[in-house]
Amino acid sequence: MKKIGIVTDSNSGISQEEAKSSGIKVLPMPFMIDGETYYEGITLNQEQFYEFLEKEADVSTSQPSPESVIAMYKEELKEYDEVVYIPMSSGLSGSCQTATMLAQEEAFEGKVHVVNNQRISVTQKSSVYDALALAGKGYDGAKIKEILESDKFNSSIYIMLDTLYYLKKGGRITPAAAAIGTLLKLKPVLQIQGEKLDAYAKARTSAQGKSMMLQAIRKDIETRFGGWDEQTKERVFLQIAYTKNEDVALQAKADMEKEFPGIEIRYVEPLSLSISCHIGPGALGMAVTQKLDETK
Numbered sequence: 438m439k440k441i442g443i444v445t446d447s448n449s450g451i452s453q454e455e456a457k458s459s460g461i462k463v464l465p466m467p468f469m470i471d472g473e474t475y476y477e478g479i480t481l482n483q484e485q486f487y488e489f490l491e492k493e494a495d496v497s498t499s500q501p502s503p504e505s506v507i508a509m510y511k512e513e514l515k516e517y518d519e520v521v522y523i524p525m526s527s528g529l530s531g532s533c534q535t536a537t538m539l540a541q542e543e544a545f546e547g548k549v550h551v552v553n554n555q556r557i558s559v560t561q562k563s564s565v566y567d568a569l570a571l572a573g574k575g576y577d578g579a580k581i582k583e584i585l586e587s588d589k590f591n592s593s594i595y596i597m598l599d600t601l602y603y604l605k606k607g608g609r610i611t612p613a614a615a616a617i618g619t620l621l622k623l624k625p626v627l628q629i630q631g632e633k634l635d636a637y638a639k640a641r642t643s644a645q646g647k648s649m650m651l652q653a654i655r656k657d658i659e660t661r662f663g664g665w666d667e668q669t670k671e672r673v674f675l676q677i678a679y680t681k682n683e684d685v686a687l688q689a690k691a692d693m694e695k696e697f698p699g700i701e702i703r704y705v706e707p708l709s710l711s712i713s714c715h716i717g718p719g720a721l722g723m724a725v726t727q728k729l730d731e732t733k
Contacts, residue, residue: 441572441581442517444509446501446532447477448525448709449561450678461565464509464524466532466711467499474499477710486710487681487718498711500532506539510549519548519578521568523585525711526555526629550578554589557629558712559676559704563592563726570732584731591662591727594629594678595637595653596708597646599719626650627716643721647689650723651696662727671728674701678708678722685721693723 444462445451456463465476468486471494475481489496513520522540527533533553540549556564564585571581624646628637637653640646654675659665662673675693679686686705693702707713708722 438575439518439577440516441576441578442513442520443565443568443572444513444520444522445561445565446524448530448557448711449523449565450558450704450706450709451562451565453478459566459569461569462509462513464501464505466525466709467501468710468714469495469497469499471495481710483681483707483710486713490714490717496714498530498714500530500535503535503539506536507542510539510545514545514548519550521550521552521572521578521581523552523554523556523561523564523568525561525709526557527553530711548578550582552582552585554585556589556592558594558678558709558722559706559724560592560594560629560726562704562706563674563676564588567729567732571729574731576731584729588727588729590630592630592724593653593657594676594722594724595650596627596629596678596712596716596720596722597640597643597650598625598627598716599643599721600717626653628653647692647721647723650721651692654723654725655696657725662725670700673725673727674703676704676706676722676724676726677702678704678706678724680708680713680716680720681718683707685719689721689723 446464447466451463453463465479468475468481470489510520522536524533524536537551540551554564568581571584624640624643626638626640626646626649628635638649640649658673677686677689690702690705
């Protein structure tokens with residue numbers, strides 16, 4: 438049986454400490470802050486990141502350099518026969534495309550398998566642990582990649598924003614739209630399903646936004662993940678992600694438990710900093726994911 442190394446990036450929300458204890462490698466995402474480079478989970482933690490945002494520092498995201506990706510491939514192949522790399526969604530960053538291109542080099546061809554399954558944050562984390570489980574069952578890298586990519590649409594994340602300021606700052610909405618939305622006190626709800634981050638709904642209050650996300654998850658289960666029966670809890674699990682305010686996430690967990698009794702809430706985690714950079718503090722995400730048959 439081949440020895441398979443599992444690698445992801447820090448957009449998965451997996452810390453360096455968790456990765457080490459789980460036998461996973463995490464490539465840190467770089468950030469440019471006031472002209473200086475920082476690395477998520479290495480020289481930049483959640484608290485420091487939000488301090489920079491509060492000070493209105495010039496914060497921008499980047500992707501790992503080709504040199505760092507190549508170095509990671511070489512290092513992992515010293516220990517493993519093959520490497521499965523699960524980066525953030527190709528629809529949200531060019532890092533997946535770069536990693537795929539580099540994996541086609543002669544030294545890595547057939548040994549490094551880059552998974553493009555359009556996941557981010559808690560759903561990306563789920564894919565990483567699915568890959569680890571599949572490797573433990575004896576699947577090789579090519580088969581793990583095939584299974585994860587065929588499963589890419591079996592997950593949705595809904596994210597409610599507390600402010601439009603960071604979307605405006607990043608040029609994702611116009612200043613006029615941000616001003617109107619702020620005046621009307623709108624709470625946009627975004628959706629990540631597949632490769633795109635799209636607008637899903639507009640709420641007037643946080644309570645209404647949470648209700649919209651819970652109902653969206655209910656609809657996903659009803660129409661995409663086999664419906665409601667005694668086996669529903671065996672088919673799906675739930676996740677929560679947030680920016681900065683953990684208390685909001687814990688209240689959302691209680692709301693989820695009330696709405697979906699008996700269904701596992703697998704993760705309550707901070708959103709990756711690459712997403713947080715564009716949506717700001719106070720955001721809340723809810724996700725639903727269908728379990729992989731191969732890992733049961």
